[in-house]
Amino acid sequence: MHVTQTPMLTHTGAMAMLAAAVAEAVRMGQPQCIVIVDASCVPLVEFRMTGSKPLSINSARAKAQTAASIGAETVNIPEAVRTGIGLATGGAVTGLPGGLPIVVDGAVIGGIGIGSGSGDQDIAVAKAALAALSA
Amino acid sequence: MHVTQTPMLTHTGAMAMLAAAVAEAVRMGQPQCIVIVDASCVPLVEFRMTGSKPLSINSARAKAQTAASIGAETVNIPEAVRTGIGLATGGAVTGLPGGLPIVVDGAVIGGIGIGSGSGDQDIAVAKAALAALSA
Amino acid sequence: MHVTQTPMLTHTGAMAMLAAAVAEAVRMGQPQCIVIVDASCVPLVEFRMTGSKPLSINSARAKAQTAASIGAETVNIPEAVRTGIGLATGGAVTGLPGGLPIVVDGAVIGGIGIGSGSGDQDIAVAKAALAALSA
Amino acid sequence: MHVTQTPMLTHTGAMAMLAAAVAEAVRMGQPQCIVIVDASCVPLVEFRMTGSKPLSINSARAKAQTAASIGAETVNIPEAVRTGIGLATGGAVTGLPGGLPIVVDGAVIGGIGIGSGSGDQDIAVAKAALAALSA
Numbered sequence: 001m002h003v004t005q006t007p008m009l010t011h012t013g014a015m016a017m018l019a020a021a022v023a024e025a026v027r028m029g030q031p032q033c034i035v036i037v038d039a040s041c042v043p044l045v046e047f048r049m050t051g052s053k054p055l056s057i058n059s060a061r062a063k064a065q066t067a068a069s070i071g072a073e074t075v076n077i078p079e080a081v082r083t084g085i086g087l088a089t090g091g092a093v094t095g096l097p098g099g100l101p102i103v104v105d106g107a108v109i110g111g112i113g114i115g116s117g118s119g120d121q122d123i124a125v126a127k128a129a130l131a132a133l134s135a
Numbered sequence: 136m137h138v139t140q141t142p143m144l145t146h147t148g149a150m151a152m153l154a155a156a157v158a159e160a161v162r163m164g165q166p167q168c169i170v171i172v173d174a175s176c177v178p179l180v181e182f183r184m185t186g187s188k189p190l191s192i193n194s195a196r197a198k199a200q201t202a203a204s205i206g207a208e209t210v211n212i213p214e215a216v217r218t219g220i221g222l223a224t225g226g227a228v229t230g231l232p233g234g235l236p237i238v239v240d241g242a243v244i245g246g247i248g249i250g251s252g253s254g255d256q257d258i259a260v261a262k263a264a265l266a267a268l269s270a
Numbered sequence: 271m272h273v274t275q276t277p278m279l280t281h282t283g284a285m286a287m288l289a290a291a292v293a294e295a296v297r298m299g300q301p302q303c304i305v306i307v308d309a310s311c312v313p314l315v316e317f318r319m320t321g322s323k324p325l326s327i328n329s330a331r332a333k334a335q336t337a338a339s340i341g342a343e344t345v346n347i348p349e350a351v352r353t354g355i356g357l358a359t360g361g362a363v364t365g366l367p368g369g370l371p372i373v374v375d376g377a378v379i380g381g382i383g384i385g386s387g388s389g390d391q392d393i394a395v396a397k398a399a400l401a402a403l404s405a
Numbered sequence: 406m407h408v409t410q411t412p413m414l415t416h417t418g419a420m421a422m423l424a425a426a427v428a429e430a431v432r433m434g435q436p437q438c439i440v441i442v443d444a445s446c447v448p449l450v451e452f453r454m455t456g457s458k459p460l461s462i463n464s465a466r467a468k469a470q471t472a473a474s475i476g477a478e479t480v481n482i483p484e485a486v487r488t489g490i491g492l493a494t495g496g497a498v499t500g501l502p503g504g505l506p507i508v509v510d511g512a513v514i515g516g517i518g519i520g521s522g523s524g525d526q527d528i529a530v531a532k533a534a535l536a537a538l539s540a
Contacts (some may be wrong), residue, residue, distance in 0.1 A: 003278065003403075005275050005278070007274070007276075008185075008274050011182070011183070012185075012272055013271075014182075036532065038310055041313060042310040043183070044183050046180065047149075047180055048146070049146040050409075053474040054446045055446055055474035057492060087492065091495055095489060096493055098491065104273050110514055136413060136415055136419055138514065140410050140412055141410070145406055145407060153431055175444075175447040176447070177446070185274070189310055190336065197516030215351075218354075221353075221354065226360055229358040231354050231358055244506060
């Protein structure tokens with residue numbers, strides 16, 4: 001089979017995720033950097049909230065890309081190989097918490113990465129964005 | 136004077152601009168790549184609409200950065216120096232149409248760059264975003 | 271609509287395209303660099319034939335990315351803007367001949383770029399690859 | 406609120422900081438690399454003193470960027486995550502001593518990073534620069 005059908009995140013879906021992420025970040029009082037990537041790990045959205053950490057857009061991007069690439073949370077990257085894989089991928093693969101895959105009907109259609117807060121805060125914002133997608 | 140006060144675009148303002156840009160792109164039937172940068176030319180928003188040209192996120196970024204840097208539309212970069220300045224800035228300065236400065240009370244607080252459509256379409260979407268900011 | 275269905279090139283399809291491109295290059299006696307990218311302009315295949323020009327893998331990649339991004343042949347990039355767009359995209363957008371979009375059911379699912387031969391040879395190899403996909 | 410007011414470091418302030426840093430480095434007999442960045446982590450000043458370590462301009466830049474990004478001293482980056490965050494940010498986030506935030510009226514307006522000396526020397530030079538700003 002040369003061509004197959006696959007689900008794809010639309011910009012409407014990406015916008016819904018972004019709005020939900022911002023709302024949750026505001027609710028918890030921790031401004032965030034938010035990145036959403038497609039199934040090829042290419043960014044669809046990058047957004048820096050006022051008061052977030054400017055450099056965290058980079059770690060948020062790596063988190064989103066990692067989650068989209070492995071189809072699982074970033075924290076699933078084993079501790080023992082994190083430095084090695086990080087180096088070999090130019091920093092794109094990371095085990096930092098806050099990267100979650102976007103999965104629809106069993107297919108990985110992208111990833112979301114959040115950065116600026118604690119690991120728990122980053123994960124909570126990513127989950128709020130994913131919830132908006134299924135809503 | 137070691138420190139001065141300056142106006143700064145908030146993420147609320149950036150989100151209003153983004154929403155207006157997407158709405159105008161939908162209205163004209165030309166999906167767009169949208170980038171908004173701050174006064175230091177660092178991206179606050181990068182957004183790729185479904186059906187936009189993936190590589191145009193790069194030219195949209197350059198347009199936004201150029202407009203924020205010179206405080207004027209990208210097309211103000213004189214034809215004769217475009218290649219030279221483009222090369223000397225790693226492609227960040229461009230004369231391509233579709234980059235407009237974000238000006239508040241006479242201060243340049245950032246830039247917006249649009250890419251995927253014709254020059255006129257790109258400029259129209261940028262203007263719709265700027266109108267949302269002043270609204 | 272948050273998620274939509276889209277056709278996607280499989281590795282079986284990419285392999286069929288690659289084999290057809292190599293066969294056509296052998297037939298015409300001009301070893302080639304061959305790049306196939308997906309709809310997000312990310313490479314699926316990069317292949318250098320024995321005797322091809324090593325640096326042409328880079329122009330082949332740019333051709334494939336450009337064709338996938340604009341959904342048309344690379345030569346459709348207007349002469350007047352080639353340098354400007356090339357600079358603003360880090361060289362990813364090119365007007366060099368030999369880049370063709372991969373279109374299925376009206377959807378752009380990627381691009382193929384060929385480099386090392388004359389423009390006509392590059393285009394002929396790309397077309398042979400596309401023919402294998404529809405076969 | 407689409408636009409807010411924020412304090413910004415002027416070049417007069419940056420020059421005062423630079424002069425104080427150089428004077429303190431001369432006083433202690435340790436030539437230094439000195440970097441000052443704005444609130445977006447973009448360099449305002451990069452300065453290599455005669456006899457400083459040329460490559461330390463890079464660590465000084467990372468220190469300044471880190472301090473501006475997190476609004477705290479670089480040493481606040483927890484040991485356990487330094488390698489992971491460093492990789493995920495292309496080396497921009499560092500836990501090396503010698504990076505301090507520039508804070509005015511509770512707002513982070515930038516960061517200063519010093520490199521070439523011992524950690525204590527780097528910190529002392531950064532503090533001398535900050536003292537000149539408040540003077």
